[in-house]
Amino acid sequence: xxxxxxxxxxxxxYHGWQKQPNAITVQEILEHALSVLLREEILLxxxxxxxxxxxxxxxxxxFDFTGLTDKEDLIYRLNAFLPGDIAVDNIYVMLDQxxxxxxxxxxxxEYWICDTKNPFLKDAAYYIKHHLDISLMNKAxxxxxxxxxxxxxxxxxxxxNNYFCSIKNAKWSREGEYIxxxxxxxxxxxxxxxxxxGTLLDVGTGKTDLETVKTIIKSKDRTQAGVSVPAKxxxxxxxxxxxxxxxx
Numbered sequence: 001x002x003x004x005x006x007x008x009x010x011x012x013x014y015h016g017w018q019k020q021p022n023a024i025t026v027q028e029i030l031e032h033a034l035s036v037l038l039r040e041e042i043l044l045x046x047x048x049x050x051x052x053x054x055x056x057x058x059x060x061x062x063f064d065f066t067g068l069t070d071k072e073d074l075i076y077r078l079n080a081f082l083p084g085d086i087a088v089d090n091i092y093v094m095l096d097q098x099x100x101x102x103x104x105x106x107x108x109x110e111y112w113i114c115d116t117k118n119p120f121l122k123d124a125a126y127y128i129k130h131h132l133d134i135s136l137m138n139k140a141x142x143x144x145x146x147x148x149x150x151x152x153x154x155x156x157x158x159x160x161n162n163y164f165c166s167i168k169n170a171k172w173s174r175e176g177e178y179i180x181x182x183x184x185x186x187x188x189x190x191x192x193x194x195x196x197x198g199t200l201l202d203v204g205t206g207k208t209d210l211e212t213v214k215t216i217i218k219s220k221d222r223t224q225a226g227v228s229v230p231a232k233x234x235x236x237x238x239x240x241x242x243x244x245x246x247x248x
Contacts, residue, residue: 002064004092004100004241005030005044008057010085012123012232015052017059026050026086030061033081037074038065047100047239048107051191053231058089058238062100098245106168108184108238111197111229118177125178126233132204134172134179140203140213141170141181144196151220153196154189163189163220172200184238191228198226 007030015023019031027044034042044061068074071091078088112125115132144150144167151163169184181197199216202208208216208226216224 001066001068002062002094002096002098003068004060004062004094004098005034005088006058006060006090006092007086007088008059009055009087011050011053011055013083013085016054017046017048017050017056023052026056026059027061029082029086033078034063037077037081038068040065045100047104048188048236049190050236051194051231051234054234054236055232056236059236060100060104060239060241062094062098093247095245095247098241103241103245104239105242106184106186106238106240107188107236108169108182109188109193110235110237111181111183111193112233112235113179113181113197113201114177115179116177121178123232126230128201128205130205132179132201133206134174134204136210137172137200137204140200140210141172141183143210143213143217144170144183148217149220150189150192150217152216152222152225153192153199154222155191156222158190160189165189165192170196182237193234194228194231195222195225197229197233200226201229202226 009026014026017026019025019027031042031044042063044063046061047059050056075088075091114121114125114127147164147166149163150165154163165185165187167185172181
């Protein structure tokens with residue numbers, strides 16, 4: 001039987017989601033916990049990748065297992081077994097063909113910026129000393145909306161067939177002690193959100209204008225876009241799926 005596991009994690013201690021040799025990852029830790037508690041090898045397929053240091057408030061992965069009789073008990077035992085920076089939030093029974101990555105309809109991220117020094121957000125947000133023109137950054141963010149080729153924001157040498165993504169929402173807002181950038185799309189390229197944020201920060205500090213952002217997108221050249229901002233400010237906040245893949 002196929003299951004989706006919903007979980008969250010603080011990414012500071014991990015080299016991203018996906019298993020890698022000689023590096024501790026969230027997938028490795030979660031697979032080990034499931035395998036110990038269910039007493040057989042459990043392999044997870046995640047909804048996507050997160051880079052080293054990136055956090056997730058809502059992440060999904062699927063696994064197959066026969067004989068799970070009490071989901072709530074497993075969730076309780078997993079949370080007791082796992083380290084404090086990983087939490088299991090739910091387990092869903094799915095149709096056999098359901099796929100955590102390929103069935104995802106939309107993914108959402110947040111990026112946090114501090115423009116005043118805040119020791120309590122040191123590991124949760126990127127501190128930038130310059131004044132930011134949020135209104136102008138939102139005008140630049142509007143240029144991202146719709147289906148476009150975003151190769152200019154993609155990490156090089158990635159295993160994708162194309163660089164087209166449909167961005168549904170992209171907006172900055174001040175949230176008390178920090179400034180949040182929220183973005184949703186059908187898919188994201190590797191390093192895409194961090195490169196977008198870096199480019200929009202160039203707009204907010206006056207280094208780049210709106211016409212240049214248009215030129216950057218058309219260029220399909222990563223070297224034309226802004227720097228990748230630090231991973232610690234990035235959060236995967238939601239992954240949405242069609243109701244039709246959940247078992248009734």
